[in-house]
Amino acid sequence: MTRLVVDSTCDLPTDQMDALGIVMVPLQVHFGDESFKDKIEMDTDAFFDRLDTVTKLPTTSQPSPGQFIEAYEAIPESEPIISIHIAEQLSGTVQSARLAAKQLTGRDIRVIDSGSVTWGAGLLTMVAADAIKEGLDADAVEAAVMEAKPRVRMVAILDTLKYAIMGGRVSKVQGAIGSMLRVKPLMAIQDGVITRLAPARTWGQGYQKAVDDIKEHGGPERLAVIHARAPEAMKDLKQILEKEFGGEIQEGTIGAVVGTYAGPGAAAVAYIGKKAG
C-alpha cells in the first residue's frame, strides 16, 4: 500500500495523521539560540505564547535530507512513498526531500511540491489519503494529487502585515500601502505564488471576500477553516461557509512556521476549488 510522508507545516492534526499512517517530518523553529522540533518539541500553543514575548521573530529551517532519509527508511521497502510538502517558494523542505529520495536508489519515492502550505498542503494530502483508501495504486494516487494541485488555494485574513514584512514575505513597500487606516490584510496562495488581495476593514468583510474567492474558483471540493489565535473568527467564518456551501468543513490551527508570518489573530480558509481559475 502507498504510504504518505509530509512535513510539519501541513498542520494536519497528529491523531488524524496517525490514523492514516502518515509520517511527519518536523521543521526546526529557532527562538534566538534555542531550537525546537516543530510540533514535537513545541506545540502550536506554546509557540504563540512564546511569540507574544519576543521582540525578534523566530526563524524556521527546513528538515535536513538526513531527517527525510530516516523517515523514508522507516517505511517498509515494499511500500511506495508519496511525499507532499510546503511550496518550494516558501521553504527548502521539498529540496531536502528530493535529495533524500535521490539518495535512496531503488526506492519508489515521489516527492510533490504542494504549491501551498498549512491546510492547503493538508487538503492535498487528504486527496492522496482518500485515493489510497479507495485502493488506487501509487501512479493513480500521484495522478490524483497532481490533478488537484493547481486547484489548491488559501485565503488568509490577517490582523496585521507586520509579521509578514518582518519575515520577509511581503516587501516593505507593498506592506506600506494602506497602512494609515486600520485594515485586515488579505493574502492568497496558490501554486506557490503569494498574492496580496484587497484588504478588509472588518472580519465580516474578510469572510465575504473569502466566500467570493471560493465562488470565483467554482465552489469548494474540499474545505477547511484554520486560525492562528483567532478561534472565534474561525468559528464565524465556518458558519458563513457552511451556510454558503454546505458540506464538510474541517477545522484546524495554523502552526508555527506559517504562524511566524501570519502572526496571531489570523483566520484562513484552505480549499480545493472546482476550477483552477
Added chain:
Amino acid sequence: MPARGSKPSADRASEKAKAGTPEAAPAITRCDGVLFKRSLHGSLAWLAANRDKVNELNVFPVPDGDTGTNMLLTLEAAVDEMGEEDNSDLSAVAGKVAHGALMGARGNSGVILSQVLRGFAVGVGDRSSVDCLGLAQAFAEATTVAYKGVTKPTEGTILTVARRVSEAAAARAETTDDIGDLIQHVVTAAQRAVDETPGQLAVLREAGVVDAGGYGLMVILEGFLKTVRGQDVQAQAAARSAAQAARPAAAVAATAPKVGAHALATPEEGWGFCTEFLIEKPSQPFEVVREKLTPMGNSAVIVGDDSLVRVHIHTLDPGGLIAHATAYGPLQKLKVEDMTQQHHEILSREPVAADAGEPASEAPVAAASNGTNGHAAVSTGNVGVVAVAVGDGFRRIFEDLGAGVVEGGQTMNPSTEDLLQAVEAANSDFVIILPNNKNVIMTAQQVGDLCAKEVKVVPSRTVPQGISALLNLDPDGGLDANATAMTSALDGIHTIEITRAVRSTSVDGLKIKDGDVIALVNGKIQKAGSEHAEVIDGAMDALGTDGLELVTIYAGADVSEAEAAAIAEHVQERFPKLSVDQQRGEQDHYPYILSLE
C-alpha cells in the same frame, strides 16, 4: 413687446433703460457671434453678481451650497474659450462655448449647463447668425440635449426651466422678429418656471427655496437680456455685488434664498424697505404668522417655529407691516433698510462699485486654479485610480492607498478638466474615478468621452465610500472587474457627516435651528442638537449598529487632537461592541465624518 408686469430685473436702472427701448433703438433681428459673445459676457457678470444667492439656495442647511459657484466657473470656462477677438460667425463662437463649458463643467448644475450650451451649439448648426426662429431652434436643441444628459430627468429643476424657456422662445418666435423681445419672453418664462419649482419638488417646498440650478439659468438669461437691451451689465453687476456685501452676514445666511428669487421675479414694486425682525413666542402658531405676514410684501422669508419666528420681507410700507406683526408679540432685532436709497447710493458711487465688482468675476479664477492641482494617479498594477478629496488627511489616506488625488469636494467641485488632467497623468491607460461627492459624479462621467484612456466612474457619494471602494481595488484585476467590485463595496459602508446648520429650516419633519449641530446619515439629515457627541449618538442610533464592527472617525481641520480623542472615547464607551479607528481627514465644514461598516 414686453408686457408691463413681466420685467426681468430688479433694479431701477433697467426699468428706465427698458421703458424706451422699442422706440429708441432699432430692433435687433439677428444674433451673430459678436452679439452672442457680448451677451454671454453679460450673463457671466450677472451670474457672478448673483453667485452667493444661488449658493444659498440649498435644500439642506449645510454650509456647502455651491451651485452658484459651479455654474459660474462652468460659464466662465465657456466665456474664456471665446477668446479676446470678436468673431461674427455664431456657429464658431457657439462651438467654442460648448467646448469650454464641457471642459470647465463643475458640479451637477455645471454639467447640465454645459449640456445646455452644447445643445445650443448643435441647434445653431453651421449658421453664422440666427433670427428669432433660429434662436428658438437653438433653445429647443439645448433643452433636448440637457434632458438627454441626465439619467433620470427631474421636473422642478434647471431642466424644467430650460424646457419652459425653449417653449416660450418657440411661441414668441412665431410673432416677433426682435431678438430682444424674444429674450424678454424667455426670461419671463424662466422666472415663472423658477418660481414654480417648489410646487414640483417637495424638498424645495419644505426647505422654502426655489431650485438653485434653475435660478442660476434664469440669472444667465437675465444677463443675456440686459446685454441685448443695451444695458451696462457690468455696472449693474457691480452694484449688485456691493449691495450684497453691504448686507450683514447673518442676514445673508438666514434670509437670502427667496430674496434672490422674488426680488428678480417681481421688480414692479421697486426696492422698497428690507424689513427684518424676530418674534419670540408668538401669540399665534408659526404657520398662522407666516400665512398672515407673507402677503404683506415681496421676497418673504419667514422661518422658525412656534417658539421663534424670523421674518424677512421687502415692503413699500414697513410701518403697516410692523403694526400688523406686533399683534403676534413684541418684535426683536427690528431692522428696516431703504433699499431704494441704498441702491441709489451704490449707483452714485459707480466707479468704485465697478471696481468692487471686479473681484466677483476675478475671485473664481483664483479659486479655480487652486482646484486644479490634480496629482498624478499612482498606478496600482493595471488600473489607476483618481479620487476627489478635500482635506490633507483624506488626501494622505487616498495617496497611501495608491490613488491620485484631485482637490475638491463639498465647497469646490473639480471641473471636468481637473479630472481629465488627473486621469491623463495616471500611470495607466485604465483609470477609475472616485467622485466621493454626489455633485461630482456627473462631472466625472464626462471625462471618459474626452480622453483616449478607458475611464470608469465608481459613483461614490461620500469620502468613506470612496475609501471603501479603493480598498477593494484588486491590483491584478482588470478595469471592468474592479469597477464592479468597487461599486458593490459602496453599499457596505454607512456614512455619518456632522456639520452645522447655516439656517433654520425643517427637513423631513425635523426642526433645525440656525447653528445647530446636524448629522447627515447616508446623505439624509437625521439628527439635530447642540453637542457633537449627542448628535453622533443619535445618528448612530438612528442608523442602527447591529451587525457593524468598525467605526472610523475622521476629524475635521478645525477639530483638535484632544477633541477628536474625546469623541472617539465617547463613541467607544457608548458603543462598546464596535472597534473605533480614529483618523484625521482634516476636511472643512464637517468637524466629523464617520464611516461605519
